[in-house]
Amino acid sequence: MATVSLKNVKKRFGSTEVIHGVSADIADGEFIVIVGPSGCGKSTLLRMVAGLETVSEGVVEIDGARVNEKEPMDRDIAMVFQNYALYPHMSVRQNMAYSLKIAGLAKSEIDRKVGEAARLLQLEPYLDRKPKQLSGGQRQRVAMGRAIVREPSVFLFDEPLSNLDAKLRVQMRLEIRQLQAKLGVTALYVTHDQVEAMTMADRMIVMNEGRAEQIGTPLEVYEKPATLFAAQFIGSPAMNVVSGTLEGGQAVLPGGARIACCTAHEGPAAIGIRPEDTHADADGALEMAVDIAEPLGATTLLHGTLYGTEVAFTASLPGVHRMEAGTVLRLAVAPAAIHLFDPETGRRIG
């Protein structure tokens, strides 16, 4: 049980700065997901918390104490790696017991803790197998087991599910979340998958190019993305962003459509509309030329352009719609569903 706080943490490799000052305060027992595209620095950030990378600047605190100079083993953390990183020559039991053995626990105590973790993770039948003899999901569980036997203050997960198939991923997602809630251990979870971020996080840190774009609950990030990047990264299909202008309380889109939205701003803006916030309406302000319809069963995705322009636009309508290429569709958007961003800085303006 512990809080984690990052204070303007930076990382440089040689003269290249890859993390440009990330700050975050993580409460005790919170499940934080660090999400972003590959190369955004999310794993590096996690590894700095773990002590596997040095911190170039700033402070990492665990439970209020600075840990920048501490070795990984002295930070009271446990980590689960993307490729599981199980010791191939050791049995499941030995894998889980290794850290306890190093810590010098009595054999009976080690057996009790390993047994407990194995029961919790349903690994009891496999304790004497080697990692090679296990399925992907079972290996994942062993990696979890290795983390929980130590009863750490903080769990660190580095894309733990990306090597699993889709179905297993959904199941393990739930299991990890339930386990974390049961143990009440603070968790930092790195992923590039925005669905994992949305479903698992108490709060998420959206990262891009070494910066934390936004820190907030999944719904906060979805409903009020702080930057253009966060807006387009979270949500599937991605938010439509078109450049337009604001005039007299209306957003003017390419092609001339006007949507009443906002009075506080004038001038050019990046206008964001989520595909699922549009609905078919004969009096709607938007006109869209459909190129392709993708029926998903519950909804249909329509890909095309704003009518009369080359600006790509996607709409998501409930139910099944069959549409020929070239069909022109009228769509309405609620004023509250319009997201406005400064075209220069990408920051949210309304």
Next chain:
Amino acid sequence: MSGSGTDGIVRQGGWRHRVARVVLYAILGLFCLYYLVPLVIMVSTSFKSLEEIRTGSLISLPQEIRFDAWAKAWGSACVGVRCDGLRPYMWNSVAMVIPAVFISTLLGALNGYALTKWRFRGADVIFALMLFGAFIPFQVILLPMARALGMMGLAGTIPGLILVHTIYGLAFTTLFFRNFFISVSDSIVHAAMVDGAGFFSIFFRIVLPMAIPAMVVTVIWQFTQIWNDFLFGVAFTVGDSNPVTVALNNVVNTSTGVKEYNVDMAAAIIAALPTLAVYVIAGTYFVRGLAAGAVKG
């Protein structure tokens, strides 16, 4: 496609393929013969008496199996003025090869581990320089090494020879282990760090047990190189501390008395047996190790 063997390998049938098979096996058989004939002649000669060698032909088989030549080569053949056979020199070689192989393999593993898993500034440069050592011809270092051994008081001793072989072997052992460890995931080492293991406990408990295939290759290589070495042995040891290769040369190239071909052959086989044994013992293990890793679990 027609017919498949019981081993599950699909083979093509028809007489043309059968002819191709026959030709293939004939060529293979010829090559086998080519490589085996010298060994067969050596073995058969070593079992003959001197009388038989003088009167019979080179390729005829011995009329009766006699171990006299083997006993003499092992226990009473004259090496220079000393007539104790190869036995004392054989022990010299064993006393040299075991520590030299052990130390150079262990240090090579440690180097490979440090160069790949504890990367430091200049690691690649250091590796490149070590690799350079693999390309230095033996002859080049003879004189400086002799000077160095002399200054250390190790000239003409077995420990001196162990030192030379260890240092010379490091380039190869480091290369083997470095190339193996580069394929081992870093996160296993990181996981061990988080688990609380330090530099040496990760090395001995995690990394080394994973490196058994690399270790077998290295041991075979080092053992063969060091056991078969003649130049270092003849340059850095004297008389009683000679390794068996040097002693063998002295037995065979003696200029006094009758040339005892049967003793020479037996001595050569005795000197070569240990490397053969290492190939057979470690080789099977090596193949097993490779096969176990080849199939993804």
